[in-house]
Amino acid sequence: AIQMTQSPPSLSASVGDRVTITCRASQGISNNLDWYQQKPGRAPKLLIYGASSLQSGVPSRFSGSGFGTDFTLTISSLQPEDFATYFCVQDFDYPITFGPGTKVDIK
Amino acid sequence: QMQLRESGPGLVKPSETLSLTCFVSGGSISRSDYYWGWFRQPPGKGLEWIGSIYYDGRTYYDRPLKSRVTIFLDTSKKNFSLKLRSVTAADTAVYYCARPFGGFWGQGTLVTVSS
Numbered sequence: 001a002i003q004m005t006q007s008p009p010s011l012s013a014s015v016g017d018r019v020t021i022t023c024r025a026s027q028g029i030s031n032n033l034d035w036y037q038q039k040p041g042r043a044p045k046l047l048i049y050g051a052s053s054l055q056s057g058v059p060s061r062f063s064g065s066g067f068g069t070d071f072t073l074t075i076s077s078l079q080p081e082d083f084a085t086y087f088c089v090q091d092f093d094y095p096i097t098f099g100p101g102t103k104v105d106i107k
Numbered sequence: 108q109m110q111l112r113e114s115g116p117g118l119v120k121p122s123e124t125l126s127l128t129c130f131v132s133g134g135s136i137s138r139s140d141y142y143w144g145w146f147r148q149p150p151g152k153g154l155e156w157i158g159s160i161y162y163d164g165r166t167y168y169d170r171p172l173k174s175r176v177t178i179f180l181d182t183s184k185k186n187f188s189l190k191l192r193s194v195t196a197a198d199t200a201v202y203y204c205a206r207p208f209g210g211f212w213g214q215g216t217l218v219t220v221s222s
Contacts, residue, residue, distance in 0.1 A: 001170075034207070036154075043203060046156065046210025055210050087154060091207065094167045096144070096156040 002026050002090055006099035012107040019075040021102045023088035028068045032092035035064055035073045038101075039084045047086075048073065078104070109134035111204050111213040114178040115148035119198075119220050125138075129204030129213060136185045137162055141208035145189045146177060155200075159185055194220045 003026035014093050023033065031051035036044040046055045051071055055106035061076040075082055083106055088099040115127035129143070136143070142159040149155075158168040160178045168176045172191070180187045191198060199220045205212040 010129075040156075043212040043215050046207070047206075049210070089154070089207075094159075095169050096159070098154045098156070101153050 001095050001097050002029060002093060002097050002099050003076050004088055004090055004099040004101075006086075006088060007047075008102060010103040010105065011102065012105055013078050014107045015078055015080055017078045017107075019104060021073045021086055021104075023066075023071040023073070024092055025069045025071075025092075026067050029090045029092035031067050032090055033066065033071050034089050034091070035062075036087045036089065037082075037084045038087065044087065109206065109209070109211045111206065111211055113202060113204050113213045113216040113219070115202075115216060117217055117219060119194055119218060120222050121195055121220055123192055125194050125198060125202075125218055126188065126212065127204070127216065127218070128188045128204055130188050131134060131185045131187075131206075134211075136180070136187070139163060140199075141206060143180065143187045144205050144207060146203045148203070149197075149200045150214050154203075157191075157202075196220050 002041045007022050033051045035048040037042045047058050047062050052064045063074045065072050085101045085103045087101050110129045110132045119125045139162045142161050144159040145157040146154050158178045160166045160180050173191045177190045178197040201217050203215045
């Protein structure tokens with residue numbers, strides 16, 4: 001199975017900060033990488049698909065990049081509603097596997 | 108706008124079968140270019156993939172669960188279902204149905220395994 005790792009596991013940031021989260025796959029997955037945001041008690045929300053495509057309705061401060069094994073989610077200017085946990089997930093091959101998540105909280 | 112909704116018991120006894128159904132509205136369940144999936148999230152933990160089903164009936168299951176899981180699709184009723192047999196406390200989780208292509212997820216349903 002393809003293993004997904006994320007860093008950092010958590011971070012503290014302030015409103016307006018630029019935030020970068022990285023995700024690494026244990027083998028190449030092309031661009032078959034999505035990013036999700038999840039808030040407590042809520043379903044995951046798709047932010048980025050295909051590594052770099054912004055899901056409809058998602059603010060443009062979110063962006064994704066990467067190909068192969070290394071991927072990045074960037075929030076250009078953190079907003080109060082962005083404090084949440086972020087997951088990456090690969091669907092290049094079965095089994096579908098998720099990263100462990102990065103929790104973004106208020107500094 | 109497509110919506111998904113999970114339905115099923117919130118409490119299952121150990122060794123019994125967990126059964127959930129996902130009702131799909133606002134779109135077709137019969138297209139062949141994407142899959143329908145079940146996922147779960149144990150309390151305080153990350154997301155886990157359980158299995159996927161395609162319109163043509165192909166299924167894929169997570170290996171550790173494969174001997175206990177069945178997913179099936181009812182296109183006439185616009186739903187797909189999950190059965191997980193011989194459950195234990197380790198199967199306690201919020202269960203989600205989803206069509207990940209397009210980011211469509213149900214709201215999730217907590218299933219607790221307890222006597």
